[in-house]
Amino acid sequence: MTSAAELQQRMAAFLRRPRDLAKDEEARRFAETHLGGNARLSPVEQLEIYREQFFLRHTDSLVEDFPGVGGILGQAAWDELVWAYLATVPPTSYDLAELGVGLPDFIASREGLERRELLVDMATLEWNHVLVFSAPDRARLDPAKLASVPERAWERARLEPDPGLRLQRVRYPVVALRRELVAARDDERSEPVPLPEPLPACLAVHRRERLIHHDVLEAPAFELLRAITAGEPLGRACETAAARAGVALEELGRGLEGWFGDWAARGYVVDVMLGD
Amino acid sequence: MSPYSESMTAARLGLPDLGVGVGLRVPHYRRLFAERPPLDFVEIISENFMGAGGRPRYHLERALETYPVVQHGVSLGIGGPDEPSATYLARLRELAALTKSPWVSDHFCWCGAGGAHLHDLLPLPFTPELVRTVADRARRIEDALGVPFALENASSYLTYKGSVLAEWEFIAEIAERANIGLLFDVNNVFVTAYNHDLDPVEFVRRVPHERIVQIHLAGHKNLGTHIIDTHDGHVIEPVWDLYRMTIERTGPVSTLIEWDDQIPEVEVLLAEAERAKAERDRALTARAAGISTLDAETLQAVRDAARAPAGTTTARSHGTRQGGPRESERGARTADSTEAAE
Numbered sequence: 001m002t003s004a005a006e007l008q009q010r011m012a013a014f015l016r017r018p019r020d021l022a023k024d025e026e027a028r029r030f031a032e033t034h035l036g037g038n039a040r041l042s043p044v045e046q047l048e049i050y051r052e053q054f055f056l057r058h059t060d061s062l063v064e065d066f067p068g069v070g071g072i073l074g075q076a077a078w079d080e081l082v083w084a085y086l087a088t089v090p091p092t093s094y095d096l097a098e099l100g101v102g103l104p105d106f107i108a109s110r111e112g113l114e115r116r117e118l119l120v121d122m123a124t125l126e127w128n129h130v131l132v133f134s135a136p137d138r139a140r141l142d143p144a145k146l147a148s149v150p151e152r153a154w155e156r157a158r159l160e161p162d163p164g165l166r167l168q169r170v171r172y173p174v175v176a177l178r179r180e181l182v183a184a185r186d187d188e189r190s191e192p193v194p195l196p197e198p199l200p201a202c203l204a205v206h207r208r209e210r211l212i213h214h215d216v217l218e219a220p221a222f223e224l225l226r227a228i229t230a231g232e233p234l235g236r237a238c239e240t241a242a243a244r245a246g247v248a249l250e251e252l253g254r255g256l257e258g259w260f261g262d263w264a265a266r267g268y269v270v271d272v273m274l275g276d
Numbered sequence: 277m278s279p280y281s282e283s284m285t286a287a288r289l290g291l292p293d294l295g296v297g298v299g300l301r302v303p304h305y306r307r308l309f310a311e312r313p314p315l316d317f318v319e320i321i322s323e324n325f326m327g328a329g330g331r332p333r334y335h336l337e338r339a340l341e342t343y344p345v346v347q348h349g350v351s352l353g354i355g356g357p358d359e360p361s362a363t364y365l366a367r368l369r370e371l372a373a374l375t376k377s378p379w380v381s382d383h384f385c386w387c388g389a390g391g392a393h394l395h396d397l398l399p400l401p402f403t404p405e406l407v408r409t410v411a412d413r414a415r416r417i418e419d420a421l422g423v424p425f426a427l428e429n430a431s432s433y434l435t436y437k438g439s440v441l442a443e444w445e446f447i448a449e450i451a452e453r454a455n456i457g458l459l460f461d462v463n464n465v466f467v468t469a470y471n472h473d474l475d476p477v478e479f480v481r482r483v484p485h486e487r488i489v490q491i492h493l494a495g496h497k498n499l500g501t502h503i504i505d506t507h508d509g510h511v512i513e514p515v516w517d518l519y520r521m522t523i524e525r526t527g528p529v530s531t532l533i534e535w536d537d538q539i540p541e542v543e544v545l546l547a548e549a550e551r552a553k554a555e556r557d558r559a560l561t562a563r564a565a566g567i568s569t570l571d572a573e574t575l576q577a578v579r580d581a582a583r584a585p586a587g588t589t590t591a592r593s594h595g596t597r598q599g600g601p602r603e604s605e606r607g608a609r610t611a612d613s614t615e616a617a618e
Binding site for chain 2: 002003004005007008009011012013015016033034035036037038039040041043046047049050053054057058061064090091092093094095096097132133134135136137138163164207210
């Protein structure tokens, strides 16, 4: 006799199949063995209700979170991508908001996609939006605490980034493109949005006062922030950033004061921890 | 015989009657928080507020300033093959500590298997094996949450050949064994009865009324061959009849209008809540007088309405999602650094 757990395992696998279960012989046999059916719907037709709901519900959720990706692809290619994604990367979290966690990597590895770099940039941006949208609220760094750090301690100090901050290097102007695509989607009469040429930039995607900002950073500042958010102490972070940005350490040092002023004002950094 | 249950168990397990409330949904935030229309309570979908911050947390705080809040979950999957996630339960407990929800509820269902979460309320086989599993987990969950726990009868679109209990027997047995509450969804009774050729009147009669701590009411979509529990319209008349029948047996129980799709203006939702109050008052008045608002003819009409006609056709549905649209970045504003932040 099949235990409930075995039955559920098999059912869950059928419900994630991308095609109509009524046309699936294995599903039909499973349903006829285990499900009741009635005079109006056969067992496999009853099972199919849940399979269809699975795809509709998750497709809706991805449409909500990735309107830019959908806008670039167009309806037919979007549907094909989403169904392939759901079949390959099943949702594992109780939270539907986490459904898109694997979409940027899935797009990056998908064969035969046109404008793949643009799509990866857009998917990464939209996933960053999801992450910063409900990230924990943290108070800004107290200027008094910052001022109390002794000069000699800065080299080994670590800065704690705001959980609502994500850094992204983009190859295309996806922020502006996304705005146009969303506007076009909401206005059915609008012309198709032309896709842009590359325009690399370093972005800080940051939530401030419940509003998501896209701040454009200079490359050395971006790399320094990247090293800091990776947990490096400030001295080493400066070396890492200078090497990555291809600038001399002294040149990077000249920008520090201004960058720190901007970052403090925007709330990129929420705490400073002194080394041993 | 009196229709009212005789039991040593206190009505509603001793939990408060909050009156009539509505499900808190994103499109209504602005007006509910600004205008504060008279509602006895609101119900939140727990999972929508288990994240740590941002707009969801901000709006939860506005809700808590405005109305009593009750928590309802859709992702626990208490009857699934995997044990409920400890992380999930810890977050649920944290949220309950914040909301001061007098009870926390979820569904008699399973939600996934083998690490995949299907985000659906999948029906359980009604077996003694699952009675033991669900009752054991429910006890442990209530202990872990530190708040009274209740489970809701889910609507369903399939049945299992392995089921050996009626749904009401399954529900009653688990509730008794685990000593938990029931969230009784009257619309789900109607949907399930239609989909599986059951008697909805019998269903209402047979559940343990003293354990009902909350009631749900909602609309649904009838596709002919079956009904999908879409929560996208008005409560239909036979469901109002079943609601009064329930209240005549339970006495006053917190009642909630769910409207998750095709969400109307606030006025329409409030009018539905007013209707619930009127139906509830009518049932309570009849109960106090020892009579019923439902005669044999009305009960037969309810049974007839829940019987799928011959020769029905199937239309396709769309994806349903308990709790309505998730609050997401799409509904929030974004700004570029070159634009003035508000």
